[in-house]
Amino acid sequence: MLPRLRLSVLAAALCSAALVLSACSQAAPPAPAPPTPTPTPAELNRFYDQVPQWGACADYATSAQAQQAYANQAFDCFSLTVPLDYSAPAGPTAKVGVLRQRATGPDRIGSLLFNPGGPGASGMETVASLAPGLAEAPLGQRFDLVGFDPRGVGSSTPTLDCLNDPEWEVERADLDVDPSPAGVQQTEAENQHYAQLCTERSGGPQVLANAGTRDVVRDLDILRAVLGDQKLSYLGFSYGTRIGSSYAEAFPGNVRALVLDGALDPKQSTIDRVVAQNAGFQHAFDAYAADCARQPNCPLGTDPAQATARFQALTRPLIDAPARAEGGARTLAYPDAITGVIQGLYLSEFWPVISAGLSTLASGDGTTLLQLADIYYNREPNGHYGNGIEAFNAISCVDEERITDRAQQAELIRRANEAAPFRDDGRGVVAALDPCAFWPSPPTSQPHVPQVQGLPPTLVISTTGDPATPYQAGVDLAQSLGGSLLTFEGNQHTVALRGVTCVDDAVTRYLVDLSVPPPGIVCRPA
Structure with missing residues (x-):
């Protein structure tokens, strides 16, 4: 994808790793x-x-x-x-x-x-x-x-449409990091509602x-x-x-x-692609960290081997306490911090922006990482969202294989976290299935x-x-x-x-x- 446009090409990885949405039922797969x-x-x-x-x-x-x-x-x-x-x-x-x-x-x-x-x-x-x-x-x-x-x-x-602008803000702040049965149930209920909204607002199952x-x-x-x-x-x-x-x-x-x-x-x-893609982003993160370590004042330190741990130490506290952003007008939640860094990993020319965002985050300001995440989500300065991520989810749900077994989903997320530890929240595997099991139509x-x-x-x-x-x-x-x-x-x-x-x-x-x-x-x- 061209660099000035939305760089949302994580295929099933973002859905399955709960960076966009996660959901689904235990119903038999269509x-x-x-x-x-x-x-x-x-x-x-x-x-x-x-x-x-x-x-x-x-x-x-x-x-x-x-x-x-x-x-x-x-x-x-x-x-x-x-x-x-x-x-x-x-x-x-x-x-x-x-x-x-x-x-x-x-x-x-x-x-x-x-x-x-x-x-x-x-x-x-x-x-x-x-x-x-x-x-x-x-x-x-x-x-x-x-x-x-x-x-x-x-x-x-x-038009493929699921969420309005205020609903997008709520969705981006939703953590979905509770691996307990109650946490899984809550995530799946939220995402069943998401699938229903997509059906209603896009024009129906057809x-x-x-x-x-x-x-x-x-x-x-x-x-x-x-x-x-x-x-x-x-x-x-x-x-x-x-x-x-x-x-x-x-x-x-x-x-x-x-x-x-x-x-x-x-x-x-789909499973092999998700795991390979997560490994690809970890490889990109490691390459960024090695480059950063050679720069003065790298926010991840001078030892690339410690970069993932230092990154986790910077970002995981956001789960409990989001950072101020844009002068207090907005906040940076943990999912947006990870998404913002992923956005910057698509192109090595963006690496200095990641460093700037992590440096300001260390001082309590999440603005730069939030703005990177805004690019990913196609959010305009006036707060309006394009339908790119909604289309991403809808198209993926009919293009990709579906997982409707929580044990299989848990194994996928475990393998994805193992492949990309920089984006592991450390709270355990949330075995909520991805949105597509609630989809009203089968894969094509x-x-x-x-x-x-x-x-x-x-x-x-x-x-x-x-x-x-x-x-x-x-x-x-x-x-x-x-x-x-x-x-x-x-x-x-x-x-x-x-x-x-x-x-x-x-x-x-x-x-x-x-x-x-x-x-x-x-x-x-x-």
């Missing part, structure tokens, strides 16, 4: 949804044949930041109409917001579509941020740069049932056709790699080029080896020190797709189009000329 009947071409013709009504983008903005960005006259926007439920294409419809910057050169190849990840991040905002800097670069000259908000996200409707990647890739194929592209050119970051690899399975013959940066491995189980996907016969060459990029999507997942995805792997040696989450010449040149050559990098290519920071 079986995976049966395959959706494939509509005949005639049933979908009205969607594939629609003509985009391009216009100004101002009405698509869902935040002050987007409103300012969308005022750029180089952009135009429209709403794509898609079936809400592909098994009933004559029924209700959904709208997908789309933003475009037209190719600036005479030799246009077609459209290049972007997704920044999440799930829950806005592709429209991504392109509005990224495209102006690419206007005179080969990608901007040869492609219309197109961002879309997946169904339920950002400007797309029906909306939630069709919010996952299975349906996003079908929307993506309609968008490809409506944009006039015979084949898809696509760049996906983080969760956007799941969209890309799922599209490759569903429509391998419709692919021109796929760049997948920061991979989710489709054959990896499960771990599997992709079947992509006929897929053209693809490019997967994986970063050795990526905390959120660890390196091995990219290795495995490239192998599953029969594609090329580009390795970047660095400490950050995703790298394409971030100014690393070695990476960006390879991406540009592939997208423009369909020339894949040589095997074994490794890029390093400048």
Whole structure:
């Protein structure tokens, strides 16, 4: 995901580790949804044949930041109409917001579509941020740069919505650290209510049932056709790699080029991904601590081996006594302190901000860490929240495997805490299940080896020190797709189009000329 946007790509780790929400019941797990009947071409013709009504983008903005960005006259926007439920294409419809910057050169190849990840991040905002800097670069000259908000996200409707702004403030302060039976019962009751609110405020079970990647890739194929592209050119970051690899399975013959940066491995189980991801963040924390130890006045001291213990000593007291923040107008609770540090671990350039936040926390001021957590939760200065985390939860609940056994959940959290002790609250394992067991609709996907016969060459990029999507997942995805792997040696989450010449040149050559990098290519920071 791009650095200026929400960096909420912990997949199930945040839910399962109780950093966002935790919940669920002991009810029997719903079986995976049966395959959706494939509509005949005639049933979908009205969607594939629609003509985009391009216009100004101002009405698509869902935040002050987007409103300012969308005022750029180089952009135009429209709403794509898609079936809400592909098994009933004559029924209700959904709208997908789309933003475009037209190719600036005479030799246009077609459209290049972007997704920044999440799930829950806005592709429209991504392109509005990224495209102006690419206007005179080969990608901007040869492609219309197109961002879309997946169904339920950002400007797309029906909107995935669960909590209002005051409820978000309460949720962020909720500790959920009591491992007793009463504590587990309370957490699950709270989160049963959360699932009910999501159902009511998002438009009912049918909306939630069709919010996952299975349906996003079908929307993506309609968008490809409506944009006039015979084949898809696509760049996906983080969760956007799941969209890309799922599209490759569903429509391998419709692919021109796929760049997948920061991979989710489709054959990896949810539990294994959660544990690996927690280990990735501990690795990032350790790398930060080692760097911090070389700086003057490091808040974690000069011995990296003691950094986790010193971090726990700084943050665990917040469980009983939140810190003042923003001059007393707000407070920093323990969950937000952990979330703020996780936010800073996505990119090594943010490490000094973590140090500043921990230093001021040691003196009783939680403002910096709270502001980092605000970025994660997409909270605007006026206190309004975007729907990114709500979409994250809703999409994950139909994309991921479900745990409905408390013993299995307890074992997962124990393994996650063991993998990432810096974020262990020390109060014991709270065996409350994650929110998805209360979800009104079953999963629509499960771990599997992709079947992509006929897929053209693809490019997967994986970063050795990526905390959120660890390196091995990219290795495995490239192998599953029969594609090329580009390795970047660095400490950050995703790298394409971030100014690393070695990476960006390879991406540009592939997208423009369909020339894949040589095997074994490794890029390093400048």
